[in-house]
Amino acid sequence: MATIIETRGLSKTYGSQLALRDLDLDVEEGEILGYLGPNGAGKTTTIRLLLGLIAPTAGGATVFGLDVTRDAPEVHRRLAYVPGEASLWPGLSGAETLALLGRVHGYVDEAYRDELIERFDFDPSKKVRSYSKGNRQKLSLIAALMTRAELLMLDEPTAGLDPLMEQTFRECMRESKRARQTVFLSSHILSEVEALCDRVAILRAGELLQIGTLAELRHLSALTVHVTFGGAVPNVADVPGVSGVSVEGQRLSCELTGPIQPLLERLTRYDVRELLSAKPSLEELFLSHYGGDGGTA
Amino acid sequence: MFVLATVAAFPVAFPTFAERVKAVATLQSFAILLGQPYHAETLAGFTQWRVTTAIALMGAIWGLLTGTGLLRGEEDAGRWEILLAGPVTKARATGETLVGLGAALIVMYVATALGTIGSMRLPGVHYSALAALAFAATLVSGAAIFVAVGALVSQISATRGQAATLAAGIMGVAFLLRMAADSKKGWEGLLWLTPFGWIEKVRPLRDIDVLAFLPMVALVVACVVATMALASMRDLGGSVLREGEGSPRVGGWVIGPTTLALRLVRGTAIAWLVGIAIFSFFSGAVTRSASALLADSPGFAQVLGRLGVRAASEAYLGITFFMAVLVLAVLAAGMMSAVRDEEASGRLDNLIVRPTPRVVWLFGRVAIACLVVLLGGVIAGAATWAGSESQHVGVPLDKLLQAGVNATPPAIVVIGAAVFVLGVGPRLVSAVAYGIPAYSFVVELVGSLVKGQDWIRDTSLLHHIELAPAAKPDWGQDLVLVLIAAALAVAGAIAFQLRDVSYA
Numbered sequence A: 001m002a003t004i005i006e007t008r009g010l011s012k013t014y015g016s017q018l019a020l021r022d023l024d025l026d027v028e029e030g031e032i033l034g035y036l037g038p039n040g041a042g043k044t045t046t047i048r049l050l051l052g053l054i055a056p057t058a059g060g061a062t063v064f065g066l067d068v069t070r071d072a073p074e075v076h077r078r079l080a081y082v083p084g085e086a087s088l089w090p091g092l093s094g095a096e097t098l099a100l101l102g103r104v105h106g107y108v109d110e111a112y113r114d115e116l117i118e119r120f121d122f123d124p125s126k127k128v129r130s131y132s133k134g135n136r137q138k139l140s141l142i143a144a145l146m147t148r149a150e151l152l153m154l155d156e157p158t159a160g161l162d163p164l165m166e167q168t169f170r171e172c173m174r175e176s177k178r179a180r181q182t183v184f185l186s187s188h189i190l191s192e193v194e195a196l197c198d199r200v201a202i203l204r205a206g207e208l209l210q211i212g213t214l215a216e217l218r219h220l221s222a223l224t225v226h227v228t229f230g231g232a233v234p235n236v237a238d239v240p241g242v243s244g245v246s247v248e249g250q251r252l253s254c255e256l257t258g259p260i261q262p263l264l265e266r267l268t269r270y271d272v273r274e275l276l277s278a279k280p281s282l283e284e285l286f287l288s289h290y291g292g293d294g295g296t297a
Numbered sequence B: 001m002f003v004l005a006t007v008a009a010f011p012v013a014f015p016t017f018a019e020r021v022k023a024v025a026t027l028q029s030f031a032i033l034l035g036q037p038y039h040a041e042t043l044a045g046f047t048q049w050r051v052t053t054a055i056a057l058m059g060a061i062w063g064l065l066t067g068t069g070l071l072r073g074e075e076d077a078g079r080w081e082i083l084l085a086g087p088v089t090k091a092r093a094t095g096e097t098l099v100g101l102g103a104a105l106i107v108m109y110v111a112t113a114l115g116t117i118g119s120m121r122l123p124g125v126h127y128s129a130l131a132a133l134a135f136a137a138t139l140v141s142g143a144a145i146f147v148a149v150g151a152l153v154s155q156i157s158a159t160r161g162q163a164a165t166l167a168a169g170i171m172g173v174a175f176l177l178r179m180a181a182d183s184k185k186g187w188e189g190l191l192w193l194t195p196f197g198w199i200e201k202v203r204p205l206r207d208i209d210v211l212a213f214l215p216m217v218a219l220v221v222a223c224v225v226a227t228m229a230l231a232s233m234r235d236l237g238g239s240v241l242r243e244g245e246g247s248p249r250v251g252g253w254v255i256g257p258t259t260l261a262l263r264l265v266r267g268t269a270i271a272w273l274v275g276i277a278i279f280s281f282f283s284g285a286v287t288r289s290a291s292a293l294l295a296d297s298p299g300f301a302q303v304l305g306r307l308g309v310r311a312a313s314e315a316y317l318g319i320t321f322f323m324a325v326l327v328l329a330v331l332a333a334g335m336m337s338a339v340r341d342e343e344a345s346g347r348l349d350n351l352i353v354r355p356t357p358r359v360v361w362l363f364g365r366v367a368i369a370c371l372v373v374l375l376g377g378v379i380a381g382a383a384t385w386a387g388s389e390s391q392h393v394g395v396p397l398d399k400l401l402q403a404g405v406n407a408t409p410p411a412i413v414v415i416g417a418a419v420f421v422l423g424v425g426p427r428l429v430s431a432v433a434y435g436i437p438a439y440s441f442v443v444e445l446v447g448s449l450v451k452g453q454d455w456i457r458d459t460s461l462l463h464h465i466e467l468a469p470a471a472k473p474d475w476g477q478d479l480v481l482v483l484i485a486a487a488l489a490v491a492g493a494i495a496f497q498l499r500d501v502s503y504a
């Protein structure tokens, strides 16, 4: 499997403002990488660096093994980009915009384009000026997808889409995956990332906190365990990997990291009535990284 | 704000020409441009003639750009939506913007008045404080009138560009009418039909005609009332005029960065080129009467001698091409601001995240700007010839075409300088691009009177252009300007390729 995106020590500062620090990232062919982080974390900065729109202050990046700055046109021939808020020419119609962007890109799957227009329920005959935000977003999604590019760089691509269109977008992503396209998906919609992405990278204040499959991330994070006993409540605080023990009557709650075996061994010696354990959702994972209060949001 | 600075600085420059008032006669040839001189042998008369129309014209341009920018541009950009979502109605937002503009005009007036009153202390000045105040009012009136006109057309236009074009068209017609009125004895009545005529008629420093203020005030009030009425009637983003529909055909002729650039500048360029054609035709058509007026003036033989000009008509036409030089430079500045706007708005991203190198995009935009300017020069020459031929003046076509082409190098320099600034300080593109012709114009007006300070005149682009057809075009000098522009553009393009994309 080939590495499509590779960054090494990729950094960007604006004056004294740090936007991205020492990013080392590998994105493999055919995978969908979810790129998460709170506002201002550096997601858009990363994408702009990878597109060669801005130059790194340190480090570098390659896409398809080509330098993103020096070989920009060659790289761009093989990728498609959807910005978070597309700024298009208000005087052109949707159809003209698609025709122009298609010609500039160099290749368009016309049948797929017409199918996308249909599926996204998009009316290309109007002027861009008159489109709603969601419709502008559809236009720039269609413009990117119709190229069938090897790599899709998507910066909050579904901002402003209604739930129906969000579904359509997910279908398109699944098709892209079947077609072995690589997708770099920055998003704030965690359910979308959870549903689509093979791996997730979490960024905070310009630094990469974690990267891995959802399962790996969950594995790294604590499992919440609730046990209700018929009789005596044991002391589990000394079991390896257990923390945050609290007891309320017959009910014990704790957090567990690492292997589950030691805790189970301790519990089987007591009268366990009910055992509940929960893997954190991506949302809880995400919130736990930003000092959120436990993940009830 | 540039106008403000100019206006404030202008009177300060007067003392240096106090003792040179006698030189007035040599400037008679500017009559068509600036209006008929009135008692120009006195300092007061000279000052008002020399300064009024030029300042009023710059004020008018500032006024229409600001008026349409604040009232239509902000709305187009969607910034009003945020405002109007609060407890603010559109009529109120419009009203507040107008009040803000009014306040800016008052500040401008006070600064100007301080300048004109200050100038009374200079040696050889004999006008009253009242006259100085009236003079300041006259200078600011162009800005005031066209802020109001800009506000009104903003209400009926569909886009900022359309509003600015419409306002500029109105201004152009007003200025042409004034030129017509001043080009022929007996046509002075026409002055009452145009704001620039009223401005000329006031003559605040010498035999003031207060009545001429009346139509100005009436026009401003009428525009403001109509603006408020329309603002409360129409939808946000709505308009009376419709903009042209986009072509529904898939795969029209807009197929790449350069054809896109053509499409984007098309509307503005056509409006300007038609304006240039009309202006030039008209200027050509009045050659006879205008040069007859020139020939009457006492100092004229002297001017002819100095310029080495054979015919009064060619001397006159030289002045009209001076106007063309300025217009082309301002047109170039407008096109280059639009280039920067393409980047700042993020629209450029759509092209350069696809396999279009930045410099290719830039080259297309610059090439089109140069072509439009060149076309403007040729049209100016051809239309002037057509106009003058309609009156059998007999200046040959090739001479006027050459004069037209000779009028383009300053605009080319504006383009080159704008590309340079785009590379090194993108936020300053507009300021520099418009600043160059404005600065050169001011220096040209003031500098001709400041003897012994030739270096000041040397900094004006207009100074490095021969006033063809009055003088022979100096192609060598023109080539130097074009080469300077090319060098600036190459340096700017390299910097642009290397720097980060910069958003608004």
Ligand SMILES: Nc1ncnc2c1ncn2[C@@H]1O[C@H](COP(=O)(O)OP(=O)(O)OP(=O)(O)O)[C@@H](O)[C@H]1O
Binding pocket: A014, A017, A018, A019, A037, A038, A039, A040, A041, A042, A043, A044, A045, A046
């Ligand atoms: N042109 C710029 N000049 C100065 N600082 C900038 C610039 N662009 C981005 N930044 C800063 O860099 C940091 C990262 O911004 P970035 O746009 O990459 O965040 P993001 O993760 O995309 O956020 P969001 O979720 O809001 O889109 C922010 O602190 C931002 O203020």
Ligand SMILES: [Mg+2]
Binding pocket: A043, A044, A045, A084, A155
């Ligand atoms: Mg972002």
